[in-house]
Amino acid sequence: MSPEALELELARLHPATFGWAIACCAGDRSAAEDALQASYLKILDGRARFDGRASFRTWLFAVVRNTAAELRRRAALRRLLPLSVLGDAPDGRPDAATVLARGDASRRLEAALATLSRRQREVLHLVFYQELTISEAADVAGVSLGTARTHYERGKAALKKLLKEEPE
Amino acid sequence: MIERTDSDLGDRFRALRREDAAAARPFDTTLASARARRAARPRHRTGWLAAAAVAVAGIAVALLLTRPHRHRMTVDLASVRWNGPTDFLLVLPGDALLRAVPDLGRMNLSTLLDRRTP
Numbered sequence: 047m048s049p050e051a052l053e054l055e056l057a058r059l060h061p062a063t064f065g066w067a068i069a070c071c072a073g074d075r076s077a078a079e080d081a082l083q084a085s086y087l088k089i090l091d092g093r094a095r096f097d098g099r100a101s102f103r104t105w106l107f108a109v110v111r112n113t114a115a116e117l118r119r120r121a122a123l124r125r126l127l128p129l130s131v132l133g134d135a136p137d138g139r140p141d142a143a144t145v146l147a148r149g150d151a152s153r154r155l156e157a158a159l160a161t162l163s164r165r166q167r168e169v170l171h172l173v174f175y176q177e178l179t180i181s182e183a184a185d186v187a188g189v190s191l192g193t194a195r196t197h198y199e200r201g202k203a204a205l206k207k208l209l210k211e212e213p214e
Numbered sequence: 215m216i217e218r219t220d221s222d223l224g225d226r227f228r229a230l231r232r233e234d235a236a237a238a239r240p241f242d243t244t245l246a247s248a249r250a251r252r253a254a255r256p257r258h259r260t261g262w263l264a265a266a267a268v269a270v271a272g273i274a275v276a277l278l279l280t281r282p283h284r285h286r287m288t289v290d291l292a293s294v295r296w297n298g299p300t301d302f303l304l305v306l307p308g309d310a311l312l313r314a315v316p317d318l319g320r321m322n323l324s325t326l327l328d329r330r331t332p
Contacts, residue, residue, distance in 0.1 A: 053245070060241040065234040079239070083248035091252070152230045174220075174227035205223065 047096055055102055056086060062176060066107050069171040070114035073156055077121075081114040088113065100185050107172070107186040158208040166201030169194050 047055075056063070067078035067085075085106075088094040094109045096102060159167050165187065172183035184194035306312075 056245075057241040060244070061235040061238050062231075064238040065231055068234060075237075079244070079247075082244055083251060086245055086248045087252050090248075149229065149233065151226060152233055155226045155230060170223075171227070174224055175231050202220065202223065209223075209226075 049090065052089060052096075056089065056106070059103055059106060062103070063106060063110060065175060066171070067110050067114060069168065069175070070111050071118075072160065077114070077117065081110060081117055084117065085110045085113045101182070103176075104178070104182050104185050107176070108188065111168070111186060111188075154209065158205055161208060162201050162204055163197075165189070165193075166197045166204070169197040170201045170205060173198060 063085075064078065064082060067082045068075060071077035071081055085094075088109060089096075089106075096105050099105075100108075159170070162170070168187050169180070169183050172178045172186055173180060178186070180194050180198055181191055183198070184191045187194060187197075189197070
């Protein structure tokens with residue numbers, strides 16, 4: 047894939063990728079921006095190469111997911127080290143801008159999602175938000191189809207229960 | 215894969231997607247920020263590497279300067295005589311006679327006494 051074609055594909059998928067990056071960063075918009083930028087750099091520098099084994103979107107989402115995990119680990123390390131010169135580390139919670147931009151229903155949904163495990167949250171996001179199949183979600187999350195299906199069923203049941211309990 | 219009973223969940227996620235899409239920065243802006251970051255990164259990394267190298271060199275010099283001097287024990291091999299546990303087997307009766315230079319003019323009575331059987 048030529049660099050121009052790569053950029054076109056990235057531009058086409060940008061809104062969906064941004065949504066996925068927010069999900070990977072637990073609602074933290076600035077962390078999602080960082081993860082997205084780092085992912086784009088990886089792809090355009092050739093440090094992450096699309097080999098055509100999966101669809102471009104599935105592969106892109108896996109790159110974003112791995113990059114967000116790397117940044118999360120680095121942020122955790124920064125919180126451990128007493129080095130203020132390294133800058134403020136995101137704490138893995140939705141930032142104020144994200145919370146304010148949300149409607150009530152979305153805020154309730156995000157609060158309910160936050161109580162689920164990371165895997166369940168990821169699989170539900172990929173299936174409901176990104177409208178991927180469970181098989182594609184398994185590819186992105188790097189788990190087997192059976193595991194993804196289990197996360198999907200358990201996460202969905204827990205989410206429905208949580209949203210039913212929430213006062214409207 | 216989404217069942218009909220999951221339509222409520224689907225609607226909620228779609229609303230979330232619309233809000234995210236409205237708040238997303240344009241692709242060009244994101245890419246420009248990413249490229250600016252790439253341009254700034256090497257200098258940042260070089261600075262950290264230089265600081266780390268200086269710190270390591272400082273520690274090495276400090277270790278060398280504060281290291282206690284060890285007196286090396288020298289062994290003069292010419293002065294060493296090792297006695298093996300079976301050396302006594304090599305001592306022959308009257309070996310002093312063999313080592314001594316024969317003196318024809320005088321008789322050494324002590325060696326004669328030693329050689330007498332009791």
